[in-house]
Amino acid sequence: MHMADALVSPAVGGTMWVVSGGLLAYCANRVKTSARKDLVPMMGVLGAFVFAAQMINFSIPGTGSSGHLGGGLILTVLLGPYAAFLTIASVLTVQAFFFADGGLLALGCNIFNLGFFPAFVAYPLIYRVAVRSRHGASHAWGAAVLAAVVGLELGALGVVLETRASGISDLPLGAFLLLMLPIHLAIGVVEGLVTAAVIAFVAKARPEALPTAPVIGDRGGPRTVLTALAVVAILIGGLASWFASTHPDGLEWSIAKVTGKETVADRGDGLHQRLAGIQTKTALLPDYGFRTSGSESSRGETEEAPAAQAWPAVSAGTSLSGIVGAATTLTLAALIGLALRLISRCRCKE
Numbered sequence: 001m002h003m004a005d006a007l008v009s010p011a012v013g014g015t016m017w018v019v020s021g022g023l024l025a026y027c028a029n030r031v032k033t034s035a036r037k038d039l040v041p042m043m044g045v046l047g048a049f050v051f052a053a054q055m056i057n058f059s060i061p062g063t064g065s066s067g068h069l070g071g072g073l074i075l076t077v078l079l080g081p082y083a084a085f086l087t088i089a090s091v092l093t094v095q096a097f098f099f100a101d102g103g104l105l106a107l108g109c110n111i112f113n114l115g116f117f118p119a120f121v122a123y124p125l126i127y128r129v130a131v132r133s134r135h136g137a138s139h140a141w142g143a144a145v146l147a148a149v150v151g152l153e154l155g156a157l158g159v160v161l162e163t164r165a166s167g168i169s170d171l172p173l174g175a176f177l178l179l180m181l182p183i184h185l186a187i188g189v190v191e192g193l194v195t196a197a198v199i200a201f202v203a204k205a206r207p208e209a210l211p212t213a214p215v216i217g218d219r220g221g222p223r224t225v226l227t228a229l230a231v232v233a234i235l236i237g238g239l240a241s242w243f244a245s246t247h248p249d250g251l252e253w254s255i256a257k258v259t260g261k262e263t264v265a266d267r268g269d270g271l272h273q274r275l276a277g278i279q280t281k282t283a284l285l286p287d288y289g290f291r292t293s294g295s296e297s298s299r300g301e302t303e304e305a306p307a308a309q310a311w312p313a314v315s316a317g318t319s320l321s322g323i324v325g326a327a328t329t330l331t332l333a334a335l336i337g338l339a340l341r342l343i344s345r346c347r348c349k350e
Helices: 010-032 039-053 072-079 081-099 107-131 138-166 173-205 221-238 250-259 270-282 316-349
Strands: 058-060 065-067
Touching: 010 081, 010 107, 010 138, 010 316, 039 072, 039 081, 039 221, 039 316, 058 173, 065 173, 065 250, 072 081, 072 107, 072 138, 072 173, 081 107, 081 270, 081 316, 107 138, 138 173, 173 221, 173 250, 221 316
Parallel strands: none
Antiparallel strands: 058 065
16 A cells, blocks of 8 residues: 555645654654653564565455555554554655655655554554453454454545545546455455454563553563564565565555556656656665666556566565565664654753
8 A cells, every 4th residue: 555656746745744744753752751661672673574564465365456464553552553653654664765665755645544544543443442451352353353444444545535635647536445445445354363463472472562461470571572573574574575466456456447557657747756766766675676677766667567477486686675674674663762762861861
């Protein structure tokens, strides 16, 4: 559900940059006052885990489409909404600048769509109310699925409305909406099940990591969970990413159903061209692979996929992208958390 710049006008993109920037500032201010000692390493490792998990597109049976985890709900349950929003923003920023996944103009839209709805709507109004402190209970699985579906459906609605408000594509509102919502409903069910499984693991290994879970002794401490998630992130990014579905994701599939192509043509105006140029220079591993001559500046910019693609896609470039991306996200998210902690301590001493 990463929007490309071709869908977004400067006015809408700029507005969503301001909205997301304001939310980031608010969340940063709240994280500074957090008393959780493990918050910084948790932000880093979970950011790396979500980055790697988003590389795994899974096929949606009977549709010819695929989806991947958004990760917002997992982050929110484990970190709280404020740290989660900062962490998902770190993931999306690394993806946009270093891997050309999602546009730079559309980055504010992507942060809002994938971060705000799970953190500030689905989690507090659905998951937290239904689960309370029983994260490992059977009903927690249903709550996770429902919350994930609602978060993704609202995010998909955001994509449609932002595209429509931009008015630079020929995508009709009704048809686009009727395709985006059902396909992301299916993706949300899978995300909910994965979310519930991860939360159930953490609830057993380290229950105190969950904000509303009761503390039941020491079951290995933070290192157990952090180490496990870090290892999983490396394995997913380095190896499991070879097995990602080659089908277009939900957004690309919806666009293709309406227009016959998986992307819309870029307007080619001054701002879009300048941002595309910046992204071409910063994207060291575009589309999660090595640069090739004539490669496009952002993911999904080619009009048609190759007629046949090898599967699994055994690729050193993909493995390197997964490991480097996870490490970069870990570093960025951890640095943000550490910087906020240091700022808070300095102010306390004044």
